[in-house]
Amino acid sequence: MKYLFLKIAFFLSRIFAGKKVSGLLVDFLAAFNSKSKKQKKGVMIIRLDVIGDFIMWLDQAKEYRALYSNQKIVLVADKSWSSFALQFPYWDDIWPFDCRKFINDPCYRYDYVKKVIDKNFDVVLQVTHVRFLHGDYLVKASKANQRIGSIGDLNHKKKFQKKHSDKWYTDLLPATDKPLMMLLREAEFIRALGVTDYKAKVADISTYLHPFDGSTLLPDAYCVFFPGAGGVYKRWPVDRFRKLAELVYELTNLPIVICGGPGEESLAQELTNENPGVYIDFAGKTTLNDLAWVIKNASFLVANDTGAIHMAAAVNTPSICILGGGQYGRCLPYQVEDDGLSCLPVVCSHKMDCFGCNWKMPCLSKQDQKAGKPVPCIELISVDELFSQVRSVWQSLK
Structure with missing residues (x-):
């Protein structure tokens, strides 16, 4: 009964007074009925x-x-x-x-x-x-x-x-x-807050990861591609990932594990259907722990601006990030006060005058936004530019 009254009060207040008032009303009722x-x-x-x-x-x-x-x-x-x-x-x-x-x-x-x-x-x-x-x-x-x-x-x-x-x-x-x-x-x-001697550095989460049940499906050596991103406007085109994959496989002879979150399985399929012998598809099939484990044991990671890049840094795996300019400098590139032992992400960007737009995207028309196109500062990154970064990282591993 209390929930029925609560719902009625909430929706009436939302209609006549707005979201903020309806939420504060719920908070007041919760406080009124709480134990002191x-x-x-x-x-x-x-x-x-x-x-x-x-x-x-x-x-x-x-x-x-x-x-x-x-x-x-x-x-x-x-x-x-x-x-x-x-x-x-x-x-x-x-x-x-x-x-x-x-x-x-x-x-x-x-x-x-x-x-x-x-x-x-x-x-x-x-x-x-x-x-x-x-x-x-x-x-x-x-x-x-x-x-x-x-x-x-x-x-x-x-x-x-x-x-x-x-x-x-x-x-x-x-x-x-x-x-x-x-x-x-x-x-x-x-x-x-009082920890005056603290210096900014990257966490090491490797020791806290649980074993991955699917590890037997992975080869001894591989690299990881992560073609998804939180917003479609931050995704480098899949056909470019495909071209990059051909160059990377030719350079390294490493199988490419495709990872992604729920709902990104179709991106992986666009890659793996083309040349299934090169790819191992894990998109949508891993927990966050599993993803971190897969990245930890990879030779390197290539990804859009996603949590996977930060996982790579936290498990000391080299990574190359395709980075747009919307919030350039906020999360990437990394800046630290204590280098520690971490491999900091390498970024590949196409500088534009509108960098720092906070993803208001003045360079992308409303029509292109609705069509799911990436912002120009990402779309203009060429396969050759990104491959050059990958090649440098690969050579540093030898």
Whole structure:
């Protein structure tokens, strides 16, 4: 019955007052029905971005374990990678988070907010410089003694939303106004939190990977192609991957393992149907752990701008990334303060005046966007340019 009332109240408020009010109404009802506890304890860390960002953050993650060594840590993790996060020892529990359901399903939001309130955390941190509004709502609902975040920027929210949500934090850590590569940005945050000697570097996740059941299907030596990407506009054309594959096989004599996420099987089929003897198709057939394992044991990886590139760095496998200019410098190319032992990704780009457009894509017409065409800064990367990068990496391995 309570869910029926909740749904009616949610949808009526959404119709007459908008999404923000309907969501805050659900949060209020969750708070009203939550159990009150006197002693606050425990730490909640909120991380709602994509798998590549999570992997880049993993070296800093261990610092939170040391910083809050006497408290239990809960990680609120985007559902797309939450199961992979279970493999790491930096938290005691993981709560998967579904952003879409949080916005559209009042029952899901009610239960999630109520769980946060009932846990009665002492410290809550949203650790990303780009603060997600959903994460801000969880910070507000927690009523923790310490509610910590970055001063942040206006990515993912409007100016009035940031001004309002800033008030929900007890501590907003300073951040430089100039653009910073994500590894440097994360280091800036953890140093402001008190780990003053931390230096930005790439995590080593190799020891935390589980064995891959499909490893017997792989040859002793191979390379990996990842032709998919989070947005079709960031995908280098498949026919270019096919031409590149011919050159790479001629150069290295290595079989090419095609990897990809769910929904990218058709991209792999376009490649493997042409010359099945050269390819091994694993697209859509691996978990995140399996993908990391496959990349770890590869000679090198060629990929679009995806989480696979960051996995390669974190398992010390050479990689070449086809990189557009939308957010050039934010996640790639890498910048570190401690080189460690990692193979940093090599990037192949076609510089244009519109670099830094934040994927507003002024160079791609609306018609071409609807047609699924890549942005010009990716489409203009030639097979020869990319092969030159691959050849250099291959020669360095000899």
